[in-house]
Amino acid sequence: MKREQELQSEGGSQRTCVGCREVCDPADLERFILFEGHLVHDVRGKAPGRxxxxxxxxxxxxxALKGGFQRGFKQKIQIPDLDELVEQMHQAMADRLRQGVQVGVRARHLAxxxxxxxxxxxxxDVKLVWVSSQAGKSTRQKFITNADRKDIPVVDDLxxxxxxxxxxxxxxxxxxVCDKGRAERMMRDLKNLRDLVAFKG
Ligand SMILES: [Zn+2]
Known part of the structure; x- marks a missing residue:
């Protein structure tokens, strides 16, 4: 019963994965809503409704498709094809990351x-460093070492x-990335995207 309650109260800080029922940080999860009985990936996590x-x-x-969503929403839902769902999520999450970068430019959060x-x-000012995997060896070394020394998180395979x-x-x-909130969102977006791709199979 506790899990059902957690599903209902969206104000809490922890969320339950309807797939494996593990309780975790909402940043590690993707949100879904129902629209006319159809499952919709709420990629921004802000759409109204349950x-x-x-x-x-x-x-x-x-x-989640084998019953988790149904239990979560407490009603019958149209079950999409798993591969199609994963593909749609992949695209939406890649778009989210790209838009985060583009908004970051306009907000002057990026160097x-x-x-x-x-x-x-x-x-x-830098809260996160992204290093391209195709950058020259000395450039990569310089930024990765420098970031490590300053305790700045690095993503080095972009x-x-x-x-x-x-x-x-x-x-x-x-x-x-020179804004802490932007850096955290980008790291989360990147991590979730990688999780999805790694498990795409
Ligand atoms: Zn899970």
């Missing part, structure tokens, strides 16, 4: 390129060409 939460993993999504990131790191496309450039070797 929500059900699930870890972005194939096994959890499988469990783009080696020179800008170096300066922002010196000023102590596609610099894809990141460039998002930012209207040919290639981005290093990106610095």
């Amino acid at each position: 929500g059900a939460w699930v870890m972005p993993r194939r096994s959890c999504l499988e469990g 783009i390129g080696a020179i800008a990131v170096s300066e922002s790191m010196k000023a102590g 596609d610099g060409h894809e990141l460039g496309t998002w930012l209207g450039r040919e290639f981005v070797s290093v990106l610095g």
Whole structure:
């Protein structure tokens, strides 16, 4: 019964995955709502109405489709195909990450390129460093070592060409995120995306 209550009260800080029933941080889960009996991935996590939460993993999504969502929403739902659902989620979550980067630019939360990131790191503004996997060896080493020394989280395997496309450039070797909230959201978006892709199977 406790789990049902947790599902209902969305104000609490913990959520239960309807797939495996593990209780965890909402940042590690993806939210779903029902729209006219159809399951909708609420990728922003803000749509009104009752929500059900699930870890972005194939096994959890499988469990959720086999009854978890139904229990969570307490009604019959149209069950989508697992592979299609995973594919849709993948696209939506990749879009969310890309939009986060683009909003970050407009909000001036990002330092783009080696020179800008170096300066922002010196000023102590950088909360997260993204290093492209295709950046030169010395650039990679310099930023990864520097970030480690300053205790700044690093993501070091990003596609610099894809990141460039998002930012209207040919290639981005290093990106610095200079806003704590933005950095945390990006790390969460990236982690969930990776979880989903890793378990895509
Ligand atoms: Zn789960």
